[in-house]
Amino acid sequence: MADLQPIIHIDTLMEELKTLAGISEADPPVVTRVVFSLADLRARIHVKELCLEAGLSVREDAVGNTFIRWEGLEPDLAPVATGSHIDAIPNAGAYDGVVGVLGGLEAIRSLQRAGYQPRRPIELVIFTSEEPTRFGIGCLGSRMLGGVLTPDQARILRDKHGDSLEVLRTEAGFRGELESVLLAPGHFHAFVELHIEQGALLERDGLAIGAVTHIAAPASLKVEIEGEGGHAGAMLMPDRHDALCGASELILALEAAAKSTGTIDSVATVGICEVFPGAVNSVPSKVRLETDIRDTDGARRDAVIAAMKSAAEEISQRRGVRIAFETVNADPPATCDPAIVEAVQTAAAASGLSSRRMVSRAYHDSLFVARFAPVAMIFIPCRGGVSHRPDEYSNPEWIAGGVEVLARTLAQLAK
Ligand code: GLV
Numbered sequence: 556m557a558d559l560q561p562i563i564h565i566d567t568l569m570e571e572l573k574t575l576a577g578i579s580e581a582d583p584p585v586v587t588r589v590v591f592s593l594a595d596l597r598a599r600i601h602v603k604e605l606c607l608e609a610g611l612s613v614r615e616d617a618v619g620n621t622f623i624r625w626e627g628l629e630p631d632l633a634p635v636a637t638g639s640h641i642d643a644i645p646n647a648g649a650y651d652g653v654v655g656v657l658g659g660l661e662a663i664r665s666l667q668r669a670g671y672q673p674r675r676p677i678e679l680v681i682f683t684s685e686e687p688t689r690f691g692i693g694c695l696g697s698r699m700l701g702g703v704l705t706p707d708q709a710r711i712l713r714d715k716h717g718d719s720l721e722v723l724r725t726e727a728g729f730r731g732e733l734e735s736v737l738l739a740p741g742h743f744h745a746f747v748e749l750h751i752e753q754g755a756l757l758e759r760d761g762l763a764i765g766a767v768t769h770i771a772a773p774a775s776l777k778v779e780i781e782g783e784g785g786h787a788g789a790m791l792m793p794d795r796h797d798a799l800c801g802a803s804e805l806i807l808a809l810e811a812a813a814k815s816t817g818t819i820d821s822v823a824t825v826g827i828c829e830v831f832p833g834a835v836n837s838v839p840s841k842v843r844l845e846t847d848i849r850d851t852d853g854a855r856r857d858a859v860i861a862a863m864k865s866a867a868e869e870i871s872q873r874r875g876v877r878i879a880f881e882t883v884n885a886d887p888p889a890t891c892d893p894a895i896v897e898a899v900q901t902a903a904a905a906s907g908l909s910s911r912r913m914v915s916r917a918y919h920d921s922l923f924v925a926r927f928a929p930v931a932m933i934f935i936p937c938r939g940g941v942s943h944r945p946d947e948y949s950n951p952e953w954i955a956g957g958v959e960v961l962a963r964t965l966a967q968l969a970k
């Protein structure tokens with residue numbers, strides 16, 4: 556497809572990114588768009604309108620995954636798909652996920668402008684709740700598409716207010732049986748996700764494109780530490796079983812385990828710590844932690860989890876606190892399809908852009924689409940590697956480059 560020249564309207568795309576960032580539960584520049592919040596629902600309507608303006612058709616499944624289709628000359632062939640998410644964690648920025656959705660739309664429009672006619676249908680997917688904020692589990696929509704989260708497991712999910720996924724998705728207008736969400740192997744001929752790198756390697760090396768070969772293995776465990784509460788003045792130190800002191804030791808033990816693997820590929824984070832009863836003059840009786848543990852190597856990630864659990868046993872005995880774990884998810888890593896990775900690098904070369912192969916340390920919907928279709932990802936630089944923060948930024952040149960490479964890759968795969 557060397558003769559194809561996708562025409563990217565980057566100014567329009569940057570405006571669209573800005574408008575979408577303004578649909579937020581927080582004041583600009585902060586983007587917070589939790590799944591099924593008013594902001595999420597308004598953002599979905601806005602993006603669907605842009606897609607309809609481009610002459611595309613829209614289908615939504617029972618959990619809100621949205622499939623936007625550019626019909627192919629041979630409509631019965633399996634589609635080539637792209638896409639990402641538009642939900643955003645609290646206090647996020649404007650580019651995570653959104654670049655893959657609005658950039659995916661612009662890739663399609665650029666091919667339309669170039670007069671390209673796909674033989675296979677091209678679909679743009681907006682996945683429901685890539686972020687774990689509301690239901691505690693990431694990639695909710697793509698997990699269900701890939702059969703990694705079953706309808707029965709989905710039906711028991713609740714948010715922190717006790718509202719169930721079942722009620723929330725129905726109120727959001729997504730009805731029908733959850734059983735119908737699953738997609739069969741081969742449903743997509745290929746899937747390519749455009750995303751900001753969320754790391755600093757491309758910018759540091761002055762490269763425009765990362766062709767992702769592997770996606771690291773994520774895991775998340777909830778931990779409950781139960782000790783004994785009491786009066787902060789009257790309860791003497793030798794008598795204490797302070798749940799927060801136990802939790803603190805556990806957090807540090809997890810950090811030490813991730814640091815001791817001998818590779819920077821192991822990472823561990825405790826991003827949630829709730830203390831009960833949460834009064835300054837009361838000894839904490841209960842603490843709830845949520846941990847996020849990842850590695851490019853699944854077995855090494857599991858060894859870090861095992862080290863945390865054995866530290867917990869020791870802390871529990873020494874401090875007289877009870878520590879219980881609940882695994883939310885422990886997913887294997889994914890390997891991208893070598894032919895699509897190659898297509899991405901060929902497309903980068905045809906666009907006059909430098910590229911390298913790299914690993915995704917963040918998880919993405921591609922991790923679960925890989926269960927039923929060959930996948931690859933296109934990374935573009937983001938300033939300072941910053942992500943999941945309001946100052947997340949990717950410049951128009953980087954974004955235009957990623958969209959052009961995506962457009963060329965889609966054209967190649969759909970021809
Ligand atoms: C995705 O947002 C991740 O946490 O990797």
Ligand code: MN
Nearest residue numbers: 644651686943
């Ligand atoms: Mn994210």
Ligand code: MN
Nearest residue numbers: 651652685750
């Ligand atoms: Mn993302």
